[in-house]
Amino acid sequence: MAKENTTVYIILGLLNHEDLSGYDIKKRADYMIASFWEIGYGQIYPTLAKLEQEGLVTKRVSEESKGPERNLYSITEAGRGELTRWLKVPEQKEYTKYEILLKLFFGSLVPVEESAKRIDAFKTRHTENLKMIEMFKGNLQRVMGEDQDHLFFYITVLFGERIYNAYLEWADEALKLLQETQDEGQEPS
């Protein structure tokens, strides 16, 4: 994971659909993309400035009278070209970091309950995530009847569904294994 600044393409991809401010980009990204690629303001604003300088986006001040001043960005032809170029290049392999697995891997140093608690918290967290994804899925299925525009969004939602389910199934399996080892350790009274 390096070399090509991915933030650039998330911004270009979103702007290809509609004109947005930096703030809007963050909201859109949080809503639709964050589950597989998070970005923060600290990346968005500097990247927008860089993109403008390179002529891949243009900036104008929003004419809305109410509310604070907004900078609206639009993608240029050059920007669209660069986005398309990126879309045709094979992606790098995915990049995952699971601190929980590290802490479990070295788990023999702490009481088993510590590891079990960890997995429980993980389960709770991802039960919530799965619920959200199922809501998404339902909403998308309803609108997809009208136009197939949301197909690619739907495919990423399906990914989340599979992953969160895998998380939960693993958590139960792992808890059961830990339970068994504990039972073996203590004699029946």
Add this chain to the structure above:
Amino acid sequence: MAKENTTVYIILGLLNHEDLSGYDIKKRADYMIASFWEIGYGQIYPTLAKLEQEGLVTKRVSEESKGPERNLYSITEAGRGELTRWLKVPEQKEYTKYEILLKLFFGSLVPVEESAKRIDAFKTRHTENLKMIEMFKGNLQRVMGEDQDHLFFYITVLFGERIYNAYLEWADEALKLLQETQDEGQEPS
């Protein structure tokens, strides 16, 4: 994902089991940990130097006559204390970046076959990974009969198994959806 340098704890965790050189650490980490947290030499050697300075590990030159010179590192009591402290702290949420999902998400800009090819490559890659994980699992199950020492390793392997299976099932589902859209687009001849 920041603040606590995780490389530190991977190194301490491995050294807690046995004395190792930087090179050994890389090999062990590649073998057992890389599927959920990768580290490189560029992190290992500087971190070892820092840990030595802080008194969490000690360094000695290996006495083996043959082969190039090796620096062997051992964990200290302070190091073990720091490792245990870390193990008791709740982990941060997992950190995933899937470039493939980004390229699919913005996929309406390129021909559908482009997206399908992408998913195919993803499938091939992870079919291999799943094969490797199943081999691991078989080996571990054999040795776990003797001692339960490998339980935590086994639990991380189970995680990999679930995830890779989820990847493959999603890939098939996504390919089927793409196929259907293409079929709708063209009239039967």
Add this chain to the structure above:
DNA sequence: GTTAGCATGTAAGGAGTTACATGATTTC
């Protein structure tokens, strides 16, 4: 002899996070 693997490191740079700073507006 030459390639592959063992072994240790440094330097440069890019990516990403966190904290800080500022101020307007809207809602309760």
Add this chain to the structure above:
DNA sequence: GAAATCATGTAACTCCTTACATGCTAAC
């Protein structure tokens, strides 16, 4: 009047990757 939200940005810092540099040993 206070709190939440809208909105833009900067600075410092850490993490991580990549490329480079070096040299020995074992196998083919």
